[in-house]
Amino acid sequence: MNRALHIENLVKYFYEPEPFQVLKGLSFTINKGEFVSIVGKSGCGKSTLLYVLSTMDTDYEGQLEINGEVLTGKTKDELSYFRNEHIGFVFQFHYLLPEFSSLENVMLPALKLGKYSKEEVEHRAYEKLKLLGVEEQAKKLSSKLSGGQQQRVAIARALINDPTVIMGDEPTGNLDSKNAQNVFDILKDLARTYNQTIITVTHDLEFAANCDRIIEMSDGHIVRH
Amino acid sequence: MNFRLIFQVAKRHLLSRRKQTIVAALGVTFGIAMFIAMVSFMTGVDKMLEDTMMSASPHIHIYNDIETKTEQLVERKFNGENDVNKIYHPKPSLLKQGLKNGLQMVNYIRKDEAVWGVSPMVNSQVFFNFGPHDIHGNITGVDIMAEDLLFDISSKMLEGKIEDLLSSNNSILMGSGLARKMNLHKGDNITITTPAGVSKMVKVAGIFQMGMAQVDDTRSYASINLVQKILQKDKSYITDINIKLKVLEDAKQKALDYYKFFGYRADDWETTNATILVSIKLRGVITYTVSITLLIVAGFGIYNILNMTIYEKMRDIAILKATGFSGKDVMGIFMTQALSIGVVGGVVGLILGYVISFGISKVPFHAEGFLSIEFMPVNFAVKYYIIGMVFGLGTTAVAGFMPSRKAAGIDPVEIIRGK
Numbered sequence: 001m002n003r004a005l006h007i008e009n010l011v012k013y014f015y016e017p018e019p020f021q022v023l024k025g026l027s028f029t030i031n032k033g034e035f036v037s038i039v040g041k042s043g044c045g046k047s048t049l050l051y052v053l054s055t056m057d058t059d060y061e062g063q064l065e066i067n068g069e070v071l072t073g074k075t076k077d078e079l080s081y082f083r084n085e086h087i088g089f090v091f092q093f094h095y096l097l098p099e100f101s102s103l104e105n106v107m108l109p110a111l112k113l114g115k116y117s118k119e120e121v122e123h124r125a126y127e128k129l130k131l132l133g134v135e136e137q138a139k140k141l142s143s144k145l146s147g148g149q150q151q152r153v154a155i156a157r158a159l160i161n162d163p164t165v166i167m168g169d170e171p172t173g174n175l176d177s178k179n180a181q182n183v184f185d186i187l188k189d190l191a192r193t194y195n196q197t198i199i200t201v202t203h204d205l206e207f208a209a210n211c212d213r214i215i216e217m218s219d220g221h222i223v224r225h
Numbered sequence: 226m227n228f229r230l231i232f233q234v235a236k237r238h239l240l241s242r243r244k245q246t247i248v249a250a251l252g253v254t255f256g257i258a259m260f261i262a263m264v265s266f267m268t269g270v271d272k273m274l275e276d277t278m279m280s281a282s283p284h285i286h287i288y289n290d291i292e293t294k295t296e297q298l299v300e301r302k303f304n305g306e307n308d309v310n311k312i313y314h315p316k317p318s319l320l321k322q323g324l325k326n327g328l329q330m331v332n333y334i335r336k337d338e339a340v341w342g343v344s345p346m347v348n349s350q351v352f353f354n355f356g357p358h359d360i361h362g363n364i365t366g367v368d369i370m371a372e373d374l375l376f377d378i379s380s381k382m383l384e385g386k387i388e389d390l391l392s393s394n395n396s397i398l399m400g401s402g403l404a405r406k407m408n409l410h411k412g413d414n415i416t417i418t419t420p421a422g423v424s425k426m427v428k429v430a431g432i433f434q435m436g437m438a439q440v441d442d443t444r445s446y447a448s449i450n451l452v453q454k455i456l457q458k459d460k461s462y463i464t465d466i467n468i469k470l471k472v473l474e475d476a477k478q479k480a481l482d483y484y485k486f487f488g489y490r491a492d493d494w495e496t497t498n499a500t501i502l503v504s505i506k507l508r509g510v511i512t513y514t515v516s517i518t519l520l521i522v523a524g525f526g527i528y529n530i531l532n533m534t535i536y537e538k539m540r541d542i543a544i545l546k547a548t549g550f551s552g553k554d555v556m557g558i559f560m561t562q563a564l565s566i567g568v569v570g571g572v573v574g575l576i577l578g579y580v581i582s583f584g585i586s587k588v589p590f591h592a593e594g595f596l597s598i599e600f601m602p603v604n605f606a607v608k609y610y611i612i613g614m615v616f617g618l619g620t621t622a623v624a625g626f627m628p629s630r631k632a633a634g635i636d637p638v639e640i641i642r643g644k
Contacts, residue, residue: 047642051638051641051642054547056546056547056636056637056638057638076551076552077551077552077553080546080549080550080551080552080554081549081551083547083548083549084548084549084550085549089547089548091547091641095540095543095544095547095641096544097541097544097545098241098541099237099238099240099241100237108230108234108545108548109548109549111227111230112227112230112548112549112550112554113549114227157548161549169641
């Protein structure tokens with residue numbers, strides 16, 4: 001099966017401050033190895049959609065399926081476990097744990113998964129850091145790194161469990177253009193070389209234009225995909 | 226759940242905020258240390274008071290209580306519908322004082338398996354003629370060796386020996402308070418007068434100190450013979466029987482048995498010393514109230530610091546959850562922090578508590594009337610260390626639970642999207 005992610009008739013409301021329908025019955029499929037950008041104006045619901053896809057937001061109607069598994073209706077603990085194994089995250093602000101070194105930050109999700117021994121996890125984490133060119137920073141506390149380095153460590157962390165999908169919420173939004181280009185190239189390369197499925201939300205149109213596929217949203221609807 | 230991983234994250238959190246962690250742990254430390262010190266000292270004092278009390282009080286005391294029968298003979302005879310009896314303020318008749326067949330009772334009791342020692346005695350109030358004054362006191366005629374077995378009088382002698390009482394028929398042992406009042410020493414003579422008016426010159430053969438003012442200020446010991454003689458009673462006359470049992474706890478039941486069997490009043494030690502026991506009990510309540518308050522205050526400290534940590538660590542919690550840590554894991558991380566603070570603070574508190582208790586036990590303490598005490602009394606029972614640790618961990622667990630549950634319930638989307 002080549003299907004990485006599929007949604008069917010996704011509907012979501014916000015109740016505060018007033019009842020408001022953010023997502024108005026969305027359906028699409030994303031295949032393995034696709035590098036997808038979700039774009040649209042502020043408030044069109046693209047970030048909301050991403051967090052529903054991420055399984056962290058469970059307050060929706062419709063159906064979500066990742067890697068052939070229906071996730072709608074699962075408990076929070078089951079979803080945590082699923083996220084750990086199948087989804088990698090890259091956020092706009094790097095969100096590394098400041099008390100831990102880069103290497104430890106990358107290792108944490110794998111240690112949580114418990115699939116490999118600690119030595120193997122360390123080795124794999126080191127490999128991922130190398131892949132992203134930040135192996136020099138492995139032993140440094142993550143709070144001591146520059147923004148671009150932090151974002152690369154964050155991508156390494158997202159990759160550590162070989163997830164089905166990597167999701168990015170404005171992954172380059174907080175970086176200068178050079179670093180942004182760098183991070184984009186890395187993501188593109190992951191999709192090309194390792195057949196990694198990537199879904200990002202962005203309002204950087206140049207970024208989006210270079211992706212495999214653009215899903216454009218407007219006012220809770222998909223207008224192009 | 227991966228406990229090693231959770232422990233590792235918790236440890237990193239604690240170590241990265243060393244100062245706050247230490248402050249929180251110190252709260253527990255002081256709470257537990259003060260608990261240990263207070264309980265040890267208080268129960269030490271209680272134990273000392275109880276020992277003093279028990280050393281001067283028999284487990285069971287049998288005596289003939291003067292009481293007025295509420296049922297009158299006339300009422301037994303004339304109790305029909307047409308009878309009206311009216312007796313105003315009946316008073317006791319002059320019954321034979323003392324225990325009837327007292328010595329047989331003593332023999333009977335002595336054969337009882339549960340009894341450790343029996344001491345029969347003849348008690349009387351007397352006046353000690355001290356110059357122009359008459360000093361009020363008691364004279365207790367005893368078999369001094371039996372009495373010594375019960376109350377270890379030989380160790381409480383300030384002057385003279387108990388054996389001196391045996392060598393002469395006219396000697397007495399006197400309580401220290403009484404002796405001081407009358408400026409008496411071993412070898413001095415004193416005249417005693419019974420309520421019936423019989424006077425006798427006796428010799429002070431020794432002075433004892435029981436450690437309880439009400440005894441030392443009034444009591445003197447003599448042979449049973451001497452007291453029977455001054456009371457002008459026969460050789461079988463005894464007024465009280467003191468009993469010590471092998472098992473202290475049997476006293477209540479045994480006293481009841483003796484009362485039913487002999488028909489004389491039999492008080493167990495708890496009845497006799499009710500006031501002291503009540504004060505010990507009340508002190509216990511105060512000790513525990515104060516100590517538990519201390520621990521609760523320490524608990525609030527932990528609650529506060531964990532709450533602050535969780536506010537500071539909102540983003541980290543969101544990240545942990547986004548990368549696959551469940552609510553339970555997050556809860557585990559913060560509970561581990563709370564319990565680590567509790568365990569470390571608690572163990573240090575136990576040690577500090579021991580050190581303080583040890584210090585107190587080395588403070589010299591000389592109290593009038595307490596012969597055997599040189600230092601402050603402290604009770605080093607392991608029980609209190611266990612209670613302290615259990616309470617310490619209990620309060621930290623409760624204090625940690627609420628913030629931890631809050632952390633577990635954090636919605637990562639809200640934090641990450643910055644709402």
